[in-house]
Amino acid sequence: xxxxxxxxxxxxxxxxxxxxxxxxxxxxxxxxxxxxxxxxxxxxxxxxxxxxxxxxxxxxxxxxxxxxxxxxxxxxxxxxxxxxxxxxxxxxxxxxxxxxxxxxxxxxxxxxxxxxxxxxxxxxxxxxxxxxxxxxxxxxxxxxxxxxxxxxxxxxxxxxxxxxxxxxxxxxxxxxxxxxxxxxxxxxxxxxxxxxxxxxxxxxxxxxxxxxxxxxxxxxxxxxxxxxxxxxxxxxxxxxxxxxxxxxxxxxxxxxxxxxxxxxxxxxxxxxxxxxxxxxxxxxxxxxxxxxxxxxxxxxxxxxxxxxxxxxxxxxxxxxx
Amino acid sequence: xxxxxxxxxxxxxxxxxxxxxxxxxxxxxxxxxxxxxxxxxxxxxxxxxxxxxxxxxxxxxxxxxxxxxxxxxxxxxxxxxxxxxxxxxxxxxxxxxxxxxxxxxxxxxxxxxxxxxxxxxxxxxxxxxxxxxxxxxxxxxxxxxxxxxxxxxxxxxxxxxxxxxxxxxxxxxxxxxxxxxxxxxxxxxxxxxxxxxxxxxxxxxxxxxxxxxxxxxxxxxxxxxxxxxxxxxxxxxxxxxxxxxxxxxxxxxxxxxxxxxxxxxxxxxxxxxxxxxxxxxxxxxxxxxxxxxxxxxxxxxxxxxxxxxxxxxxxxxxxxxxxxxxxxxxxxxxxxxxxxxxxxxxxxxxxxxxxxxxxxxxxxxxxxxxxxxxxxxxxxxxxxxxxxxxxxxxxxxxxxxxxxxxxxxxxxxxxxxxxxxxxxxxxxxxxxxxxxxxxxxxxxxxxxxxxxxxxxxxxxxxxxxxxxxxxxxxxxxxxxxxxxxxxxxxxxxxxxxxxxxxxxxxxxxxxxxxxxxxxxxxxxxxxxxxxxxxxxxxxxxxxxxxxxxxx
Numbered sequence: 125x126x127x128x129x130x131x132x133x134x135x136x137x138x139x140x141x142x143x144x145x146x147x148x149x150x151x152x153x154x155x156x157x158x159x160x161x162x163x164x165x166x167x168x169x170x171x172x173x174x175x176x177x178x179x180x181x182x183x184x185x186x187x188x189x190x191x192x193x194x195x196x197x198x199x200x201x202x203x204x205x206x207x208x209x210x211x212x213x214x215x216x217x218x219x220x221x222x223x224x225x226x227x228x229x230x231x232x233x234x235x236x237x238x239x240x241x242x243x244x245x246x247x248x249x250x251x252x253x254x255x256x257x258x259x260x261x262x263x264x265x266x267x268x269x270x271x272x273x274x275x276x277x278x279x280x281x282x283x284x285x286x287x288x289x290x291x292x293x294x295x296x297x298x299x300x301x302x303x304x305x306x307x308x309x310x311x312x313x314x315x316x317x318x319x320x321x322x323x324x325x326x327x328x329x330x331x332x333x334x335x336x337x338x339x340x341x342x343x344x345x346x347x348x349x350x351x352x353x354x355x356x357x358x359x360x361x362x363x364x365x366x367x368x369x370x371x372x373x374x375x376x377x378x379x380x381x382x383x384x385x386x387x388x389x390x391x392x393x394x395x396x397x398x399x400x401x402x403x404x405x406x407x408x409x410x411x412x413x414x415x416x417x418x419x420x421x422x423x424x425x426x427x428x429x430x431x432x433x434x435x436x437x438x439x440x441x442x443x444x445x
Numbered sequence: 446x447x448x449x450x451x452x453x454x455x456x457x458x459x460x461x462x463x464x465x466x467x468x469x470x471x472x473x474x475x476x477x478x479x480x481x482x483x484x485x486x487x488x489x490x491x492x493x494x495x496x497x498x499x500x501x502x503x504x505x506x507x508x509x510x511x512x513x514x515x516x517x518x519x520x521x522x523x524x525x526x527x528x529x530x531x532x533x534x535x536x537x538x539x540x541x542x543x544x545x546x547x548x549x550x551x552x553x554x555x556x557x558x559x560x561x562x563x564x565x566x567x568x569x570x571x572x573x574x575x576x577x578x579x580x581x582x583x584x585x586x587x588x589x590x591x592x593x594x595x596x597x598x599x600x601x602x603x604x605x606x607x608x609x610x611x612x613x614x615x616x617x618x619x620x621x622x623x624x625x626x627x628x629x630x631x632x633x634x635x636x637x638x639x640x641x642x643x644x645x646x647x648x649x650x651x652x653x654x655x656x657x658x659x660x661x662x663x664x665x666x667x668x669x670x671x672x673x674x675x676x677x678x679x680x681x682x683x684x685x686x687x688x689x690x691x692x693x694x695x696x697x698x699x700x701x702x703x704x705x706x707x708x709x710x711x712x713x714x715x716x717x718x719x720x721x722x723x724x725x726x727x728x729x730x731x732x733x734x735x736x737x738x739x740x741x742x743x744x745x746x747x748x749x750x751x752x753x754x755x756x757x758x759x760x761x762x763x764x765x766x767x768x769x770x771x772x773x774x775x776x777x778x779x780x781x782x783x784x785x786x787x788x789x790x791x792x793x794x795x796x797x798x799x800x801x802x803x804x805x806x807x808x809x810x811x812x813x814x815x816x817x818x819x820x821x822x823x824x825x826x827x828x829x830x831x832x833x834x835x836x837x838x839x840x841x842x843x844x845x846x847x848x849x850x851x852x853x854x855x856x857x858x859x860x861x862x863x864x865x866x867x868x869x870x871x872x873x874x875x876x877x878x879x880x881x882x883x884x885x886x887x888x889x890x891x892x893x894x895x896x897x898x899x900x901x902x903x904x905x906x907x908x909x910x911x912x913x914x915x916x917x918x919x920x921x922x923x924x925x926x927x928x929x930x931x932x933x934x935x936x937x938x939x940x941x942x943x944x945x946x947x948x949x950x951x952x953x954x955x956x957x958x959x960x961x962x963x964x965x966x967x968x969x970x971x972x973x974x975x976x977x978x979x980x981x982x983x984x985x986x987x988x989x990x991x992x993x994x995x996x
Contacts, residue, residue, distance in 0.1 A: 184930070187535050188554030210942075272727075277718050278651070299722045300949070387722050388659055388945025389953075406532030408938055409549045409929025 181416040201416035211400060211417075217306075218396045221382070222374045224310040232314050233321035234363065238351055240322065241329050253326075256319025264316075264380035271312050271385065275299055299385060302393040309381050309394075324366070325359050332358035364436055371432040375421045397421055486511060487802055490519045491791070492534075494545030497522040497859040506818060506857035514815075516806050520859060526661060540794035542803055545863060546591040548788055548926040551583060556792040557800060558588035566801055567808035570865065573597055577785045584926070584988050592807065592865040594790035596783045600870030605886040605905040608744040610669060610679055611766025611779055615738050616897055619765060624900040626909075630674060630706055630769050634715075637738050641715055647736040647762075654715030655707070656731060656740045659945050660724045666742045667721075668944060671700040673768070676775040678916075681923025682940070683982055689990060691922055691982045695944050696970040701963055702771065707952045708959050721949035735762035756847055760893040768910045780910035783868070787924045790865055810864065813871055819861045820878045827855070828879070836875045837885050846879070919989040925982050933981035936974045943969050 150157060181201055183194040205211045236256070243249040259267065274281045275298040283295040298304055336354050345353065379398035386394035395403075397417055405414025499522060500507060511517050521541065523530060528549070534540060535553040550556050560582075563570050570592065574581060577597060581589045612633055618640045619625070627633040634655075641654045659667040669679065671694055677684045683691035684699075694700055710716040717723075723731070731737055732750030740747070744766065754762050768777035791807070793800050809815065821828045821836055827845075828836050838846070845851045852858060867877050876882040879889070886905065890898070898904065927934040947966035954962050 186552060186930075187538070188552060210939075272722075297718060297722070300719075300953070387949075388942075389721050389949045391942065391946050402526075402529055402532075403942075404935065404938060406536075407526075407528035408927075408934040409532070409535075409552055410935070411532075411536065411930070413930075 178415060178419055180412050181419055183412055185412045185415070187411070197412075201413045202420070204413065205416055205420065210395070213392055214395050214397055214400045217382075217393060218375055221306055221309055221378070221396065222376070224306055225313045225378070226370055226374070228310045228314050229317060229321055230363070230367070232318045234325055234356075234359070236318050237322040237325035237329060237359075238355055240326060241355065242347070242351070253319060253322075257323065258319070259316045260320035262316065264378075265384060267312060267316050268381060268384035271308065272299065275308070299387065300389045302390045305386070305390045305393040308385065309378075312381060312385075313378075324362065328359040328362040329355055368429065368432045368436055372425050372429045374428050375425050486515050486517050487799075487806070488517050488519055489543060489803060489806065490521070490541035491543035491860070491863075492521045492523075492541045492545055493859055493863045494523050494527050494531075494547065495862070496524065497862075498853055500857065500859060501854040504853070504857065505855050506822070507860075509818065509823075510810075510815075510857070514806060514809055518860060522859060528662075540796045542794060542797040543791045544794045546593075546789050546792055549929050550792065550794075551590050551926075552929040555794055556590045557795055557797075558590060559592065559793065559804070560589045562793075562800055562804045563589070567804045567811075569808045569811035570804070573599070573811055573865065573867065574785075580785055580787065580993055584985060584992075585928075591788060591792050592790045593786045593788075594863055594865055595868065596785040597865075597867075598783055598869035599867055600872070600874075602783065602869050603876050603881045603883065604907045605883065606880045607766055607780070607906045607910065608748070609766075609779060609781070610665070610673060610741070610743045611910075612670075612741050612769045613739060613744070613747075613764035613766050615762055616765055616893065617761035618738060619897065620761065624897070626901070627767050627769065628773055630703070630771060633739070633767065633769055634706065634710065637710075637715060638713070640738060648734070650734060650736050653717045653731065653737045654713075654739065655710055656717035656728070656737050657707075657720045658723065658725065658728045658740075658742065658746075659721055659949070660728070663725055663746065664941055664945065666740065666746070667948065668695060668941075670741045671695075671697075671703045673777070673779055674703055674771045674775075675699050676770055676778050678778045678781050678920065679923065680921050682937070683922050683979070685917070685919070685922055685986070689917065689919060689986055691979060691986060693940070693975050693979060695940065696967045699771075704948055704952055704963075705959060708954065708956065711952050712956055716952070721945075721953075735759050739764075752847070752849060755891075756849075758891075760891045765897070765906070766909060777911050778914070780907060780913040781920070782913045782916050784916060784920060788926060791863060807865065811867065813867070816867045816877060817871070819857055819864075819866070822856065834873055834875070835884065836879070836882060837888070838879060843889055918993050919986040922982055922986060925985040927978070927981055931981065932974055932977040936978040939973045940970070940975065940978065943973065 144152070182196060182198060184197050185194060240249060240253060243252070275283070277283060277295040277297050280295075282298065283292070286292045287295065298308060332355065336358070337350055340350050340354050375397060379396065379402075382394045382396050383399050383402075386399070397420075401414045401417045404410060405417065499520065507518060519541075523545075527545075527547070531547055531549055535549065535555060540555050544550060544556065563574075574592070574597060577593075578589075581591065581593065583590060612627075612630075614627070614633065614636065618636055621640060621643075622636055625632070625636065627636055637654045641652050644652055646652060657666045658664075665681075668682070672678075672680065672684050675684070680691065682693060682695065684694050685691045707716055711718075717731070717737070719727075729747065729750035732740075732747055733753040735754055744764075747764075751763050754760070766779075768779040770777050793803050797803055810819070817824075824830060827842060828838050829842075830836055845855070870876050876885075879885050883904075887895075898906075898908075901909070903909065927937055943966070947962065947969060951959055951962040951966060
């Protein structure tokens with residue numbers, strides 16, 4: 125650009141007068157515009173175009189018919205969802221398991237990162253970190269297999285250990301007690317993801333100015349005080365940004381874990397929206413109902429994101445939007 | 446404007462182009478024709494709706510089909526849940542040439558009618574399905590969409606081997622008790638109680654007296670026993686009375702009696718504690734460990750768990766099926782006459798580029814020559830022919846057939862199971878399939894099996910069951926298509942869900958709590974629109990009686 129005579133004035137107009145007329149600004153940034161085109165196209169095709177499919181939720185959609193032949197039923201499917209006992213249960217489970225996963229996930233990852241940061245011996249630190257994030261790379265089907273066999277009454281390690289410690293008298297059927305299900309899912313999530321989630325906090329911790337620690341030390345802070353008053357506030361902004369981003373996923377409690385670990389006995393506590401959609405939508409060819417549930421999920425997620433964002437704004441913290 | 450700027454512009458334009466090309470590539474069509482040895486090979490993609498191991502790359506039989514018929518089969522087997530897979534396929538609108546039968550695909554307009562294709566291009570198929578032609582027509586529009594894979598017999602009907610529903614018990618228990626014939630549920634549980642008391646562990650692991658399965662769509666091991674115990678044939682979720690009226694039985698007293706018995710077994714520690722938590726794979730693994738004394742199931746469903754026991758020579762831990770009833774005044778109706786397996790087999794999808802070539806290929810396979818290849822294998826390699834023209838296998842050849850790994854390389858089982866096939870006997874009198882050849886069946890019996898059959902004075906496994914009476918016209922009701930997304934389909938789903946939730950709870954409760962939980966179950970059942978389900982079934986049974994009766 126530098127070797128073209130016109131380039132320099134262009135650049136100055138752009139930086140000096142930021143509020144130039146729109147067209148002129150666009151012209152000035154046309155290279156950037158062109159570069160962003162593929163991304164815009166990608167988003168249009170994969171994120172906006174599919175919204176068209178939402179009309180299915182207001183029809184009795186049949187894949188065999190063309191658009192004009194579909195039967196329109198208004199809000200029938202939404203009514204079915206919101207009056208169905210099973211769906212209300214499903215909604216409760218989804219939210220509960222999400223919140224459990226989120227809170228547990230955040231808390232354990234932050235605590236783990238801070239504790240890991242305190243280990244001074246490099247070799248141990250590396251080893252622990254590697255071991256802790258490896259489960260992240262296993263697929264859920266493997267993890268649920270491990271979970272199911274460790275919880276088995278038939279020589280599963282959890283029961284064996286608890287029996288040897290005389291905490292319980294006889295093996296507990298963990299997977300057939302509805303009330304335990306959320307806990308099992310939460311614990312599985314922690315086991316699989318804690319090391320991975322901690323990475324970002326470890327990175328944030330390294331960016332804290334070491335002089336703060338020195339100052340704290342001079343003021344007489346011990347190790348725990350330093351964690352509490354230097355490290356934690358140092359990663360606060362990261363925590364909040366991640367929290368807002370995760371709010372959008374609150375209705376994504378997951379599908380695989382619950383589907384693979386769940387069974388008839390615990391269905392009241394294990395079924396999430398995605399499983400409901402699969403069972404009452406895809407499996408019996410009721411696509412409209414599946415779409416209605418999907419829309420419901422999207423609307424709640426968007427609302428939650430905006431809520432979290434505005435709360436964060438009021439708290440005077442960084443925000444996403 | 447300098448030249449460099451133009452280049453930049455072109456750079457971003459070509460980036461866009463590259464991206465759109467990449468996107469277009471996703472929907473690109475497969476290269477249809479490849480040449481090999483100068484011959485054109487037709488690639489046929491097929492989706493098979495059962496989980497199966499993909500055949501070995503250089504599978505002998507598939508290779509022979511490719512060499513002789515010029516067809517290369519690209520098969521995809523089911524991984525995970527079938528309904529989910531089909532749902533996604535329909536939503537995506539992308540289908541393989543040959544597709545596993547499912548009524549959902551008809552509603553989605555994903556498959557093409559076959560009757561004209563068969564009439565014009567497939568004489569073998571036409572002849573094969575001739576007498577079932579009307580049954581194969583879809584009740585809503587009169588078209589034929591599926592080529593059923595089982596249940597059409599030619600020649601003589603031979604059944605040595607029983608693969609249907611029964612209460613299965615380990616052979617060693619029978620031997621131990623002096624070969625009794627349990628008739629009722631009580632006889633049966635007594636055998637198990639006695640044996641389990643004598644053998645608390647088997648091969649070092651705790652004995653499991655009775656197990657069952659209720660995972661995914663395989664809920665029949667848990668849900669179907671009551672209809673059989675009352676002398677009804679397998680109609681799925683309903684029992685049909687003499688006047689042809691179907692009623693749901695899951696919440697009725699005939700069911701309560703059975704589940705109460707399971708509740709007793711559970712409280713005695715004889716029922717598998719993990720029966721309701723296990724998935725299909727865990728169930729099979731448990732059976733192949735040899736410590737499960739008994740269960741209710743259909744033989745084809747747990748066969749894969751029995752194979753390793755046979756391969757290890759643990760014949761005593763394989764199973765014999767008994768047709769149990771509640772009391773001896775009831776005649777058992779487990780064994781039924783073969784009916785065409787409607788809504789099963791293959792259909793041709795609307796995406797198939799050359800349906801004529803597909804139907805011609807399937808038609809050629811119906812030729813006896815290829816049927817022999819698919820069922821028996823290659824003459825001289827997989828079986829021998831004696832002077833009288835009877836097929837038999839040498840002991841080495843039989844041994845090979847017991848080895849699952851060998852079969853992946855040397856048999857075309859995945860495709861054969863899903864494709865339309867001849868059953869019964871060939872024109873030369875040999876049975877189709879070694880298991881049905883009487884002398885081969887007997888010679889293939891392990892010494893333990895011969896001993897057992899001799900003790901009962903029987904020749905085959907089917908002899909344990911009452912002979913099958915004539916089937917009613919509408920039979921079986923479980924093949925009724927509920928119509929996708931209909932109230933009946935939703936009700937059916939809710940009924941299954943409710944049963945899977947309450948039955949385990951009731952079975953695993955303390956004996957004095959059983960009645961309360963049963964009442965809860967019945968109440969929950971009342972909230973479901975069971976009537977729409979029964980109505981749909983009855984309407985279809987009536988339709989069948991009208992349209993299938995001898996014209």
